[in-house]
Amino acid sequence: MIPIVYLLCGLTSLACAICLLSGYSRRRSRILLWSGLCFIGLAINNMLLCLDMLVFTDVSFLIWRTSAALAGAVILVYGFIWEMV
Amino acid sequence: MSQIELYAFLSGCLLATFLTSSLFFWRFWNKTQDRFFAIFSFAFFLLGLERLPLTFNPLQETKGYVYLIRLLAYILILVAIADKNRSLKRK
Secondary structure, three states: HHHHHHHHHHHHHHHHHHHHHHHHHHOOOOOHHHHHHHHHHHHHHHHHHHHHHHHHOOOHHHHHHHHHHHHHHHHHHHHHHHHHH | OOOHHHHHHHHHHHHHHHHHHHHHHHHHEEEEHHHHHHHHHHHHHHHHHHHHHHHHHOOHHHHOOOOHHHHHHHHHHHHHHHHHHHHHHOO
């Protein structure tokens, strides 16, 4: 059950990134671009989670995973501030 | 700085940025009344909420159930995108 949750998190975050960026390519809405870039970071976080928990169990990717997610989230907040000011 | 301290710092920053993003989406919803933004706001709120058990007890990761909150947030975002695409096609 739990490995399935890890895999689904990875797949759904990747699907979100793809949907948001393809939406941006069609509609050119900047919020979609920033959200898509954020989800690339979250997808990297979730893929590293799968590798960390399921494949390389003796090595910890904890800091790398969290940093990838933080990079994505910071890009999103940067985009919001850039578009609003 | 130990790995646990660094993780706690990064996790706290992540919580703050997720909640900030949720507030931005909430503001967009307030202005436009578009449920796409309301769903995104709630999803990012859930992503921020998910950081709390992970930060205070990193061993929660091995239990895995806390990631169901993350999965729910991503599913909500996919639902919001699908809903928005459908409403745009109808127009």
